Amino acid sequence: MEYYYQIPSHSPLHGTLQNCWQVERQELTEGHETIIPKGTVELIFNLNDWAPLTAQINAQRFPIPSCMLSGFNSLPIQMQLPQRHTMFGMVLSPTVAMSLFRVEASDFVNQCLDLTLVHPHVRNLWEQLMVQPSFAGRVALGQQWLLSRLPQVTPQEQFLNQYLNTPATSGLTVPALADQLCFSPRHLTRKLQTLTGMNAEQTLLYQKYRYSVELMHTTELSLTAIAHACQFTDQAHFSRTFRTFSHLSPREYRQHKSHIPSHLFAQAAG
Structure with missing residues (x-):
């Protein structure tokens, strides 16, 4: 239950x-x-x-x-x-x-x-x-x-929490995210390293991966369409990133996923 x-x-x-x-x-x-x-x-x-x-x-x-x-x-x-x-x-x-x-x-x-x-x-x-x-x-x-x-919680922390809690915001670039927080890219990386254990580029890629998992549970989109929606470079980039984190291909995950993302x-x- x-x-x-x-x-x-x-x-x-x-x-x-x-x-x-x-x-x-x-x-x-x-x-x-x-x-x-x-x-x-x-x-x-x-x-x-x-x-x-x-x-x-x-x-x-x-x-x-x-x-x-x-x-x-x-x-x-x-x-x-x-x-x-x-x-x-x-x-x-x-x-x-x-x-x-x-x-x-x-x-x-x-x-x-x-x-x-x-x-x-x-x-x-x-x-x-x-x-x-x-x-x-x-x-x-x-x-x-x-x-x-x-x-x-400061306004900047509120923004970071909102960003990290919402994988659909994965389209932001590192400079754009840094600008919205009034951080330098280096300071943004230090902050994200503290919160996620990853640098800024890795965190943005992780957010794309998370969004792809969400879309596999909430839509009937093809894997090609999901790769495009998550702004991966191409299907190979999507598959490689997904396997890096999950140790599964996107197709394997979709075949075996449960009702809980x-x-x-x-x-x-x-």
């Missing part, structure tokens, strides 16, 4: 918290999940007290902690799912996550950062979420927790 709550525009958390989600599953057999790079910063709470969850990035395998921060990963995550598991997530704007936890992308991109080890208040929130039986109750707890720690599921063998 899956739950989703979009933060309304009138909320004081609008622009800070994008949405909350929960996955609660009880299956007959164990399964596998592949999460290709999503380009969102998520505070993810592992609410399992009955079976461990494990994940793998490249050859590195690790247990999923009580709470982890996941960001602009550039590699797929492979997860082994027990028959029963529950996870709750909060999708944050990138500059907000950096302010809340005093981290840079290099601290959590393509790795597993256990926030409960460095932020006791996050462990307290995890404990409250564990004993709260409903999704609505967990959403309320998460919002209350954020409201008490709401960081100040960037998530692919398979039943465990045997």
Whole structure:
């Protein structure tokens, strides 16, 4: 069972918290999940007290902690799912996550950062979420927790959050994006490196890749049309970029995609 709550525009958390989600599953057999790079910063709470969850990035395998921060990963995550598991997530704007936890992308991109080890208040929130039986109750707890720690966001940070939260804005060039922020291209790269772990050119390419994933889920466009809509140089450039991040071709992803963008599921063998 899956739950989703979009933060309304009138909320004081609008622009800070994008949405909350929960996955609660009880299956007959164990399964596998592949999460290709999503380009969102998520505070993810592992609410399992009955079976461990494990994940793998490249050859590195690790247990999923009580709470982890996941960001602009550039590699797929492979997860082994027990028959029963529950996870709750909060999708944050990138500059907000950096302010809340005093981290840079290099601290959590393509790795597993256990926030409960460095932020006791996050462990307290995890404990409250564990004993709260409903999704609505967990959403309320998460919002209350954020409201008490709401960081100040500058107009430039608001613009960056909007840009990074909206892959359809991928058409901007580095100079155009720098001009809108009143940054030099070098300062823009430093800022994006802090937020995404990538330089400005890499971030813009990543946004094009993210937009292509969105279009594969929301339209019936051909892959050629998607490459054009996302402003890739040509079909080969699109395929090469998509495979770099997802380790799949666009055609393979479209054939195996699930109803959840960037998530692919398979039943465990045997």
